[in-house]
Amino acid sequence: MLLEKKVKENLKKLKINKKSKIVVALSGGKDSAVTAYLLKKFGYNVVGFHIYLGMGEYSKKCLNAVEKLCENLKIKLNIYDIKQEMGNSMCYLRTAIQEKNKSSGNYLKNCAICGVIKKSIMNREARHLDAEFIATGHNLDDEAQTFLMNVLKGSPQLSANSGIITQNKKDKKFITRIKPLFYIPENQVRKFSKNKKLPVHYEPCPCAIDSYRIQVRKFLNQLSDKEKLNIIKNFERVQEKLKKENQKSLRYCENCGEPCRKKLCKMCELMK
16 A cells, blocks of 8 residues: 555665664554554564553543554553553643643643643653654644644744654653654545554544644645645755754753753643
């Protein structure tokens, strides 16, 4: 299939040794399921990792899909139960953070908080699993949305380190992230997941109701796949310049010791 061919070409560009351990961030959705399926099919050393958010039936359905996928693919699944590890569900943590920031007028949206927490957990736990890479299911639509959002917010430099592989400076505490579906349109990923009958929970997150991304997605959904690809190609043309403007050395968080660019990592800034 064309999608498989494109992903295989993407992976060849990365020149990853197939013995290198790759932790796939599995959400229960189509993108991460397709990512895990193809990495396994192409012979890479893959393990699954799922963050159980404790968000009622939605989280239970996501976990069920992830467990079935890993069983079918015969890959080990590692589960991080956020309530067990951090004391509360994502909903409670998010609400507490929003309430804390309300007085300062710094309202943080649901997805922004969830994203920071999950990214921090993912990097730390992948390191504990001795992984060399973290694979995520970000597709062409996701990447076009992110770059356009940063441009519209006046902060295109936030995309400087993005790409099919993270461009961050190498650091012993930072696990390199790869995105095998980087140039693949979302509609093709959805079609592939259904053709392969992968166990997927297709419902969107019930908490993603105030996300700026939703507004940008509605706009981009009016564009063709070619136009979305053009957005990414234009991003790649200016990426080197953005990287030079965003040259900040990695340091370690004064509170938790995780890699970051300020005194405190974003996770600790949220939780302090």
